[in-house]
Amino acid sequence: MKIVLSTTSPGLDSTTDPRFGRGAYLLVVDTETMRWEARPNPGVNASGGAGIQAAQFVADQKADAAISGDFGPHAFNALQAAGIAMYLYGDCRTADEAVKRFKAGTLERVGAATRAECDGAHHA
C-alpha cells in the first residue's frame, strides 16, 4: 500500500511536519517494501490553495492514505473526494514511527477537517 506523509526532510528518519499543505516534504512510502520517495511539497510557498496542491499530489500518486498533523478544510475535501484516508501523527516524532503505527492500526483516522481555513485576507 502507498501512503504519503508530510515531513521536514527527505527520508524515513525525518521528523514529522505537522502541516500538510505547507510541510517541507511529501514522503511517498510503500508500506510493504518500505521503499520511499520524497518530493518538496508543491504548495509550500503558494499564497493560497497549498492543501489542495498537496492533495492533488497525493491523488496523482494513487496513494491510499495520507498522514499529517493537520488537515485544513480544502485539503480534507480534496482528499475525501479522491477517496484517500487521512490519519493524524498524534505524538509520532519520525516518519518511520508513523508508518509503523499506521501499520499497527494505532493512528487516529480523521473524519472531518481538523482546523478552520486561514481567513484568506491576504489572498485577495
Next chain:
Amino acid sequence: MRIAVASGKGGTGKTTIATSLALSLAIEVSAPLPIFVDCDVEAPNAHLFLKPHLEQSRPVGIMIPVVDDAKCTYCGKCAEVCAYHAIAVLGRKTLAFPQLCHGCGSCAIQCSEKAITEKLDPIGVIERGPSLAGIDFRRGVLNIGEPMAVPIIRELLRQVTPRPGQTVILDAPPGTSCPVVAAMRGADYLLLVTEPTPFGLHDLRLAAQVAGELGIPAGVIVNREDGDYPDLDLFCRSSGLPILMRIPFERAIAEGIAQGRPLAEIRPEYIAAFQKLFWQITDSQIRQRAQE
C-alpha cells in the same frame, strides 16, 4: 478629480478625513455635489458619519466553475491553468473550491469537453443613496466569511461615472494589499492619513511606496498630533510628500467621532481648512499638467 484616502495603518483616521472632506466640498455651492465611495468593503463605516439613505442595493459576485461529472474526462487541464488552485482533479473527481476562485474563467475556456459551465457566486452587495448635504454615497459590503474584497471594489468603481467637475472621494481600506491597490488605482491624488507614532510612520512608508509604484501624487495628513515627532517630518520631507494638514489629539474631537459626528461638525473651522486643502491639491495637479 478622484481623491483616495489611504493610510497603511488602520485606525489613523481615513474615514474621519474622507467624510469631512466630502462634507466640506458639498457645502461649497459652486461645485457639483461630490460622490463618496466607501471602499473598505470588509468593514465599511463611513455611513456612521454621512448617514446615507441607502435606496439601492444589488448583489455582486464572481463567476465560479461548475463541473458536469458526466462530461468530465479528468484530463486535468482546468487544474493546470488555475493560478489559484481553485479546481483540482482528484482521481475520478474534479472538485472546485469557490473561496479560492478569482472568477477568471480560464478553466471553462480550457475545457475541451465543455464540462465546465460558470455560475454567479454572490460575495457581497453594492449600496447607494443620498447622504448628508446631498452627497452621492456608495459603498460595498463583503459577505461575512468571504475572502475576496477586490471584485466588489472593482464593481463599485466601475459604476462611478462623475460628471465634469464632480469630485469623487474614495475611502480606501487599511493596509497595502490588493484591496487597497484596487481602491487607489485610477485616483488622481492620494491623501495618506497617518499618526505620529513609529507604527504610523512604518505603515506610511509602505503606503507611500504603493503610491509611488502606481504613480499617483500624494500628500500627508497627520492626525492626533500630540507633541513633536521629527522622524515623521523628516520622512515626508525626504520623500517629497507635503504635509497638508495637522489635526491635534483632542478629547473633544475623539468624543465627537465616537458619537458618529463628522469632524467638520465637531470643529466647523475644518470646513474651510478642507476646502483650502482641496484647492491646494487641484492647484498642484493643474501646475503639474501644465508642465507636462
